[in-house]
Amino acid sequence: MDAMADVLGSYRTGSAFLGTVVLRCPWGIGVDPQRDSALHVVLAGHCWLRLAGRDEPVRLSPGDVVLVASGIGHALSDPPDASIVPIRAALSAAPYQQAVSAPDTTTLLCAKYQLDEAAPHPMVSLMPPLIHLTAQQVEANEPLRLALQLLRVEAEGRRSGADLIASRLLDSALVLLLRAWMDTQPAGAADWFGALSDPSIARILRLIHEQPQDAWTVAALADRALLSRATFARRFTQLVGEPPLAYVTRWRMSLAAKALRETGHSIDEIARAVGYESGPAFSKAFSRVFGQSPGRYRNGGS
Incomplete structure (x- = not known):
């Protein structure tokens, strides 16, 4: 069995949340610090990601994927200084549901991944606040690319058994994402993850x-x-x-x-x-x- 998959599987609690949202400029959504790690994929358009405590925002382009560690508040917006509303309000607000083809819209796939942190595993506690893979890095990693495509299909379809399937797909996507991130790290710089090498x-x-x-x-x-x-x-x-x-x-x-x-x-x-x-x-x-x-x-x- 795979050590990273073992750890994620044993520490994950509850069901995974998965959904897509289409947002029209100007827009801004905020995620408060919480136990859940957050996964965001830019399906179309672009946006800016700002982590709590960091001054400079990170520009995200189509195909980029980010994993924000649990306990890290963050915001996504376009433009970078747009007003921020809670993500739940944005997901339920009708004005945010616009045509995907509009040139001033951004389509996001958002997911949350809840981990039991009562006694955190070294892998969990050593995850960086932000993992950002560019579209080029995702495209070069076929397993990760296909996993993210499946997540998108499932999020948009919401057919029978969607909750169970989304949970399993998210497990796989996170393992593949972490592996791809490890491949970008210098030798000895990935903390616990370096043990797997x-x-x-x-x-x-x-x-x-x-x-x-x-x-x-x-x-x-x-x-x-x-x-x-x-x-x-x-x-x-x-x-x-x-x-x-x-x-x-x-x-x-x-x-x-x-x-x-x-x-x-x-x-x-x-x-x-x-x-x-x-x-x-x-x-x-x-x-x-x-x-x-x-x-x-x-x-x-x-």
Whole structure:
């Protein structure tokens, strides 16, 4: 299995929002800081993106795609100094629905992607505030280009099963987007993502993800990485951002949290599935990571 897809899948919560909007100049839509990451694709026309705390706007052209990390307020507009209204108001306002062929309109595909940040994964916490790929970069990456085309078709069609399909397509599009972004980064500059470029560490991440229930030790993981224990521990910590066994625990807890959210399995069943011999031992570890018991987490913190 793919480590990046594993992480996104285990930490995503709720259904994905996906839609298109046609906006006529002058227009401006704002997105308040929230838990959701935001994906925007310029389907036609152009606009300006401004992140909270940054003075200079970024010009977006047809075919450009941006991913704004959760917690980052931002605005899209044309012209760059246009008045801003909340995005929900813009999406529901009839005056914004104009003919696509008009020369002064911009068509956007907008999506949100909600991640569980109660105990954020290093990959989630190290994502940059903004990932921007130009139309040329998207066009050069056929899998990403096709995924974005499918998102557009689904957003415009809204046929039966659209919510489920949109969620799955968005999962794929985000993995492909992050991979394409990684390809643009200098060696060693992508933080946690750089671990996926190290064959030994990537192999161990895949092993931990596939077999979380195994009684892993640093020595056992080092053997599978074909590295000495000291070299493995140092390289893993440097690339991943935490020691090997801390990562094992974090991954087990992320899988447990997903099971608590999405299944009716008992706490003892979930404990065994993620490598704990007893419910109390699992509950203690879960509470240490998430700050609340498994039962309380399952009930939404109440």
